[in-house]
Amino acid sequence: MQLSRRLFLQGSVALAALLAIPRALVAAAWPEKAFASKAASEAMTALFGTDQATPSSAISLDAPEIAENGAVVPISVETTLENVRSVSIVVEKNPRPLAVSFEIPPGTLPDVACRIKMGQTSQVMAVVKTDDGLFSAAKEVKVTIGGCGG
Amino acid sequence: MASKIKVKVKLKGDVAEVKSLMLHPMETGSRKDPDSGATIPVHHITELTFLNNGETVMAVHCSTAVSRDPFFSFSFTGAKAGDTLEVRWVDNKGESDSVETVLG
Numbered sequence: 001m002q003l004s005r006r007l008f009l010q011g012s013v014a015l016a017a018l019l020a021i022p023r024a025l026v027a028a029a030w031p032e033k034a035f036a037s038k039a040a041s042e043a044m045t046a047l048f049g050t051d052q053a054t055p056s057s058a059i060s061l062d063a064p065e066i067a068e069n070g071a072v073v074p075i076s077v078e079t080t081l082e083n084v085r086s087v088s089i090v091v092e093k094n095p096r097p098l099a100v101s102f103e104i105p106p107g108t109l110p111d112v113a114c115r116i117k118m119g120q121t122s123q124v125m126a127v128v129k130t131d132d133g134l135f136s137a138a139k140e141v142k143v144t145i146g147g148c149g150g
Numbered sequence: 151m152a153s154k155i156k157v158k159v160k161l162k163g164d165v166a167e168v169k170s171l172m173l174h175p176m177e178t179g180s181r182k183d184p185d186s187g188a189t190i191p192v193h194h195i196t197e198l199t200f201l202n203n204g205e206t207v208m209a210v211h212c213s214t215a216v217s218r219d220p221f222f223s224f225s226f227t228g229a230k231a232g233d234t235l236e237v238r239w240v241d242n243k244g245e246s247d248s249v250e251t252v253l254g
Contacts, residue, residue, distance in 0.1 A: 030196045035213045072217045091215060095180070099215035108207050108226040109165070115217040117178070 034098050040090050043098040044127065047088065053127050053136035056081065061126040061137040067118060070143040075124065076113035083131040084110035093122035118143045153249040157237050159229075161253055166229035168200060168208075170237055171221045172247065178214040195220060198239040202229060202253075229253055 037043035041051035059079040067073040077087050087110060088101040099116045110128065118124075118141060125138040154173035159166050172195075179192030192214060200208040207226040231254025238248035 030211050035211070076223075094215055096213055096215065099213055101211040102224070103209040103211070105206055105208070107228050108224065111225055112208075113221075113223045114210075115221050117176075117215045117217055 031098075031101070034101075035096060037098065038096060040092045040097040040125070043090060043096075047098065047101065048127075048129060048134055050134065053125075053134035056128070056135035056137060059126055059128055059135060059137035061124070061139050062113075063124050063139050063141050065140075066142045066144065068144045070118040070120070070145055072115050073118050073141060073143075074113065074115050075126075076111075077126040077128070077137075078111040079128050079135075081110065081128055081130050081132075081135060084128055085131070086129045087112055088127045088129075089114075089116060090125040090127060091116065091118055091122050092125065094119050153247055155237050155239075155247055155249040157235065157249060157251050159235060159251060159253050161229060161231060164229055165225055165227050166202070166233075166235070166253060167223070167225045168235065169221070169223040170200075171219065172198075172237075172239065173219050174239075174241065176214060176216055176218045176220065193241065193243060195239045195241045198222065198237070200224075200226075201236045201238075202226065203233050204236075207235075 031047055034043045034046035037046055044051040058081050062076040075089055084104050086101060086103050089099045090097050091099050100114055102112045104110055121142045123138050124141050125136055128135045157170040159168050174195050175193055177190050177193040181190045183190055194214045195212045198210040199206060208224050233253040234250055235253060236250045240246045
């Protein structure tokens with residue numbers, strides 16, 4: 001009786017651990033080091049282990065040519081690349097270049113949009129991580145009024 | 151407190167188009183109070199998660215470079231009318247907000 005109870009308990013613990021894994025894989029911890037990095041290459045290395053991404057025409061990065069207000073710059077990223085794991089937006093000349101990172105679970109389309117702040121005119125880069133590696137697309141956005149300070 | 155997250159979902163077949171707007175100051179930590187001159191402490195959303203029937207369909211990691219009152223949109227497949235979509239965020243002060251909406 002005691003033995004079976006122990007087995008049951010061990011079984012439940014193992015099952016709970018198994019159930020916990022998939023969510024842990026999808027929702028990785030907030031990458032503090034990458035967000036604190038002050039250079040784009042440093043942020044990419046902290047996030048992906050490398051700052052080398054292959055430029056790809058399969059990524060469409062939509063951003064305004066001229067952003068009058070740097071506090072609200074609409075950015076959208078869409079790609080036809082397959083098995084996308086994440087989409088990150090890096091603003092080279094922001095004090096902390098990594099702006100936002102989208103984790104894409106299977107079943108979610110690699111087509112995201114948000115609004116970000118830009119301190120000054122800068123290259124904006126979309127970095128797409130797939131099962132095959134890192135790919136990127138970049139565009140310069142001119143900023144008339146910066147949106148990082150006061 | 152009522153949730154300060156707005157979420158709209160458009161169903162096209164089994165694809166759900168999600169648009170979400172939430173109220174948050176997203177302070178960078180470099181702005182100064184115009185009256186007192188004191189630095190306004192950093193205060194921003196760190197993680198934003200969308201769950202459909204409890205399954206994560208999108209997880210967003212945010213820095214202070216996300217605009218004040220953040221807006222996000224994305225789409226996911228495998229959605230059907232009657233599904234429950236939950237949106238929730240936590241910020242660097244440990245504050246949080248969440249809202250649920252039924253698809254269809």
